[in-house]
Amino acid sequence: MATINKNLSEYDKNALPNAKEFRFGIVVSEWNETITEGLYSGAEAALLDNEVPAENIIRWNVPGSFELIYGSKKMLQTQKVDAVIAIGCVIQGETKHFDFVCEGVTQGIKDLNVQTDIPVIFCVLTDNTMQQSIERSGGIHGNKGTEAAIAAIKMAYIRQQATLAHDFSNQNLLTSGAAQLGEGSPLELKE
Ligand SMILES: Nc1c(NC[C@H](O)[C@H](O)[C@H](O)CO)[nH]c(=O)[nH]c1=O
Numbered sequence: 001m002a003t004i005n006k007n008l009s010e011y012d013k014n015a016l017p018n019a020k021e022f023r024f025g026i027v028v029s030e031w032n033e034t035i036t037e038g039l040y041s042g043a044e045a046a047l048l049d050n051e052v053p054a055e056n057i058i059r060w061n062v063p064g065s066f067e068l069i070y071g072s073k074k075m076l077q078t079q080k081v082d083a084v085i086a087i088g089c090v091i092q093g094e095t096k097h098f099d100f101v102c103e104g105v106t107q108g109i110k111d112l113n114v115q116t117d118i119p120v121i122f123c124v125l126t127d128n129t130m131q132q133s134i135e136r137s138g139g140i141h142g143n144k145g146t147e148a149a150i151a152a153i154k155m156a157y158i159r160q161q162a163t164l165a166h167d168f169s170n171q172n173l174l175t176s177g178a179a180q181l182g183e184g185s186p187l188e189l190k191e
């Protein structure tokens with residue numbers, strides 16, 4: 001289903017889990033700032049609408065969408081968050097740079113979801129024109145930031161339930177949500 005057939009801002013509040021205890025990191029790219037600020041506003045409003053305390057929302061800015069990867073990694077490693085939302089807007093220019101930035105940030109955020117214990121939500125617009133970005137950051141197609149916040153709530157809940165369901169009887173409970181990435185090595189959970 002294309003965005004054109006779905007409003008990105010629509011959600012059923014009654015169908016969402018309780019998010020009051022969750023902490024959310026939001027990493028925001030400064031490229032196409034008018035768009036990314038609109039996406040951030042949508043995400044923040046949706047979290048507050050679901051009774052996430054303002055103090056449970058931690059925002060960091062990074063220069064561009066490619067830096068969302070490193071920013072999100074350091075956010076989840078240091079801020080004890082239950083989910084991270086990576087916000088960016090990549091718009092096609094004259095060269096192939098668009099393709100490499102989009103592929104790089106997509107693969108990098110995917111890798112964080114594979115290698116760490118914290119869900120990282122992909123809130124990166126990859127549009128042909130500024131108009132398409134306007135329409136998806138609070139315009140006629142709604143706000144992808146809102147969609148990302150709802151996804152973050154759902155994924156934080158899934159992580160919480162999965163952690164509770166896992167039998168930790170024979171090992172120390174994880175003391176923090178962010179499993180540390182070993183330097184250059186696969187994930188090593190600290191006891
Ligand atoms: N052209 C866009 C960029 N380019 C910058 C890169 O994201 C990156 O910051 C740079 O290559 C230095 O590493 N970034 C966007 O977010 N959106 C664009 O349209």
Ligand SMILES: CC(=O)[C@@H](O)COP(=O)(O)O
Pocket residue numbers: 090091092093094095096097098099101
């Ligand atoms: C996605 C980009 O990096 C792109 O907007 C930069 O523009 P150009 O390809 O014209 O250099």
